[in-house]
Amino acid sequence: MTDAAQTANDVPPADAIAPDHDLFSKFDPLIAEREALLATGVRDPFAIVMDKVESPTQAIIQGRRTILLGTYNYMGMTFDPDVIAAGKRALDEFGAGTTGSRVLNGTYQGHRECEDALKEFYGTEHAMVFSTGYQANLGMISTLAGKGEYIILDADSHASIYDGCWLGNAEIVRFRHNSVEDLDKRLGRLPVGPGKLVVLEGVYSMLGDIAPLKEMVAVAKKHGCMVLVDEAHGMGFFGEHGRGVFEEAGVAADVDFVVGTFSKSVGTVGGFCVSNHPKFEVLRLVCRPYVFTASLPPSVVATAAASIRKLMDAGDKREHLWKNSRRLHQGLRDLGFTLGTPTAQSAIIAVMLPDQNVTVRMWQALLELGLYVNMARPPATPAGTYLLRCSLCAEHSDEQVGEILDIFAKAGHAVGCIPASA
Numbered sequence: 001m002t003d004a005a006q007t008a009n010d011v012p013p014a015d016a017i018a019p020d021h022d023l024f025s026k027f028d029p030l031i032a033e034r035e036a037l038l039a040t041g042v043r044d045p046f047a048i049v050m051d052k053v054e055s056p057t058q059a060i061i062q063g064r065r066t067i068l069l070g071t072y073n074y075m076g077m078t079f080d081p082d083v084i085a086a087g088k089r090a091l092d093e094f095g096a097g098t099t100g101s102r103v104l105n106g107t108y109q110g111h112r113e114c115e116d117a118l119k120e121f122y123g124t125e126h127a128m129v130f131s132t133g134y135q136a137n138l139g140m141i142s143t144l145a146g147k148g149e150y151i152i153l154d155a156d157s158h159a160s161i162y163d164g165c166w167l168g169n170a171e172i173v174r175f176r177h178n179s180v181e182d183l184d185k186r187l188g189r190l191p192v193g194p195g196k197l198v199v200l201e202g203v204y205s206m207l208g209d210i211a212p213l214k215e216m217v218a219v220a221k222k223h224g225c226m227v228l229v230d231e232a233h234g235m236g237f238f239g240e241h242g243r244g245v246f247e248e249a250g251v252a253a254d255v256d257f258v259v260g261t262f263s264k265s266v267g268t269v270g271g272f273c274v275s276n277h278p279k280f281e282v283l284r285l286v287c288r289p290y291v292f293t294a295s296l297p298p299s300v301v302a303t304a305a306a307s308i309r310k311l312m313d314a315g316d317k318r319e320h321l322w323k324n325s326r327r328l329h330q331g332l333r334d335l336g337f338t339l340g341t342p343t344a345q346s347a348i349i350a351v352m353l354p355d356q357n358v359t360v361r362m363w364q365a366l367l368e369l370g371l372y373v374n375m376a377r378p379p380a381t382p383a384g385t386y387l388l389r390c391s392l393c394a395e396h397s398d399e400q401v402g403e404i405l406d407i408f409a410k411a412g413h414a415v416g417c418i419p420a421s422a
Helices: 003-010 025-038 081-094 109-122 133-144 159-167 180-189 213-222 280-286 298-311 315-335 356-368 398-415
Strands: 052-055 058-061 064-068 126-130 150-154 171-175 196-201 226-230 257-261 271-275 348-353 374-376 386-391
Touching: 025 356, 064 398, 081 109, 081 298, 109 126, 109 271, 109 298, 126 133, 126 280, 133 159, 133 196, 133 226, 133 257, 133 271, 133 280, 150 159, 150 180, 171 180, 180 196, 180 213, 196 213, 213 226, 315 348, 315 398, 348 356, 356 374, 356 386, 356 398
Parallel strands: 150 171, 150 196, 196 226, 226 257
Antiparallel strands: 052 058, 058 064, 126 271, 257 271, 348 386, 374 386
16 A cells, blocks of 8 residues: 555545534534524525626626625726726737736736825825735734834724734734724823834725714824824725825824725725835845745736726715715614614714614515615624625716615615615
């Protein structure tokens, strides 16, 4: 018998593994919860397949025309003719992929052009493109703050921010969500001397609420901290130039780093960080999620660059998106739904529901009537919080917003989420 055959025979069959050695056993409660939910006859909210996407606002799901209200395609750039043409040209000229890291063979002309577009859009000296928005936060946060230094973050921060903290070796301090007072108090308790990075988000993705950046950045600077703002959900439609909440708050001069993604308003995939720090370029040599991953395909950076340049002159789109958001928010309130914010603060509107069963039934009722939204539950949301997250698009027509409200009314009545008279 060969050594290979002997090794194969030494591997026990799966059913012979003792239960306490099964690495999947820790997921058993979640598996049981999911199976019990699906046994009620509802569809899996996290396994939807888009059979065909016809536009930024419409798709075919299981043969049904469906309005898309859960795609983060805020500025509707995914089907822009100029963006698509740029991607096709790059695919023809440079091929399907780079097969290498940015620090080796993976920087093409298009990557530099994309970073130039970002620098022009944000008015900064430096821009660094990552393969995903997740990696942008992972890389920047884990690299900037090291052993003996501090990261101070909002308790409701995105998973990528938390993962960046855990990948690094800094001390982590959390403050209550959007509490300027708690941020000030916690910074005041930290020792003077060690480096400190305060991480904030312009728009928080679950409830769609915005951070009080003007006050928070002032507090951070008072305590000698550097500031990183994640504008994943604010880029494109906040501020005079669409740069994000930090621009609208008037704190651009005091924000050291802005992180963002291409998978929202830009309409493709990838992440980035822009900055004016004079030593910024050294990050290309020390940031592990940048150094040790393949770079974005040429077609992707070409579409991103084209989209970013068009977003520089998208005032009409921004205005229409805000009109859509205010109308939908008020319309849902008038129907009797409980929302995550008292007014429309962003393009995200969260419909709050009492438990998972009601949330899934409401989600399915909307889908069956031709409307797709996102269902969110713990751990993506705080414990005990269940919601349907609506993400509006600048390409939603006035007629579509009216149709969305009609569908919510019908589904809400069918499930019993809103009063019968609404």
